[in-house]
Amino acid sequence: MENTPASNFLQTIISDDLASGKVTEIVTRFPPEPNGYLHIGHAKSICVNFGLAEANGGRCNLRFDDTNPEKESQEFIESIQQDVRWLGFTWDGEVRFASSYFQQFYEWAVYLVEQGKAYVCDLNAEQAREYRGTLKEPGRNSPYRDRPVAENLDLLARMKAGEFGEGERVLRARIDMASPNMNMRDPILYRIRKMPHHQTGTEWAIYPTYDFAHGQEDAIEGITHSICTLEFEDHRPLYDWFLDNLPVPSRPRQYEFGRLNPSYTITSKRKLKQLVDEAVVAGWDDPRMPTVSGMRRRGYTPAAIRKFCDMIGTTRSDGVVDVAMLEFAIREDLNANAPRAMAVLKPLKVVLTDYPEDKTEMLAAPNHPTREDLGQRQLPFTREVYIDAEDFREEANKKYKRLVLGKRVRLRNAYVIEADAVVKNDAGEIVEVHAHTIPNTIGENPEDGVKPKGVIQWVSASAGKRAEIRLYDRLFNHEAPDRGDNDFMAHINPESLQIVNNAWIEPSLLEALPEQGFQFEREGYFVADRYDHSSEMPVFNKTIGLRDTWND
């Protein structure tokens, strides 16, 4: 049951195609446009495409759908590859580029013109919109629709040669201006763009549109199942039209699934960019961003993200997935694999008055409660230790399971102590607690039978080290920040980041490597920052808190 491969409508189609002999091998592809960073929605698409190929002994290509130089760049090409690899997937062969098929696309465009199935149209953008009609009214034929083939050929060649300016002419398919499907109303195949392309330089003055490129890219690569999201469903008839009217080498089929919409987050590239541009976050890889690089810096793991994608399934229905599911997947993975350590976020000094000033005991502590293979580390125990200010009260009701004046508590992996007195400053704030240890309580309960009320984390004041801890929380405090006419900028959680400069960490944490994750006991999961962490200046990001069912 645990390892049952995700069964969904796509897997059913694939199984049927394999069984019927329609295909002998499954070939999918992940086709991002290099115009931004990958986000959680792309992660799902990656899991679906690579996952299906993997589960069926097939292959999956990574192909950049780089048909619009205006918005694309090499920076994105690199970050996307890095993200896919980080998620744990390996694409088949070399990375592919739609741009490497440009010559073939052009020849096919000429072919369509020769067949009388495409024509050069001189309407400008505004006129074209008028001629296109509306959702409820049919469009009208372009006055250039019946241009002679020879003239079309000549004009197309000159478009390619750069003789015309941007927007002056386009190449369109001759299909049906009265189609109820807007995509079939003589769609544009080529537009003029006098701009260098990141892969082809200044070789081309015209660039194919998504519609005229995607299916052919799939056909060239021998893609069997071209999987995309629901909004492309209306494009499928056009996708098929090109494949039916062109001498393509193979016949891919397009299938669509529902986009992922996690609650409390946005996945619109435009809006994410706005967050970056307006400095609401520190960048595309800010730990609060739903980008793959942001989640990575936050401490989410590839395994957790993949588990989450398995959990939510792949269907054709649209919905909002509770981020609690993502958080569950993160906690599940980290709980099983992250070494434990202790850190105190809000230090309150506890002086163990019975403990010698010059004494240091090294106490062995397991790195994980159930996984012995994770080993153990040494915790220096000294007369002065820090505990979290939240873990001490002068008085409290019986539900409070921490240190209370006159009562006992267990210092995790160390002694049981009993609080004797508090030291306050002029403002009446508690600045220090005096306590004493209960003898022989390492790994044992007190001999007098008076058990501690609870267990709290601590760090030696003299042997511990200072650290910066960045506490991250949800970026939005609204379940659907950009639904309907919500202004997502108005739903930003003002407390999505709180920086703790004077946290105290156990010395073993100085050995943490960037991107290494830990559970700081009783606090949550934290990761050493990918860029800012060092043993000289430790910086940890809060990945996610522990599940908290504490009432009252």
Next chain:
RNA sequence: UGGGGUGUCGCCAAGCGGCAAGGCACCGGGUUUUGAUCCCGGCAUUCGCAGGUUCGAAUCCUGCCACCCCAGCCA
């Protein structure tokens, strides 16, 4: 009657004519040197609504309703 989709527990999601899986969340209880984990138990007489077919329907038919996508020379 513009076209294309989707509607099963608060959320995700199985099911495809034989009498509602599972996960998340939530609520109880147990274990526990993490108020974590783990363990046990609870959680849709009902499948958008209304009719119909059938011995029998979430699954078939008909009609409604709701929501999503499409009028970029974006993808």
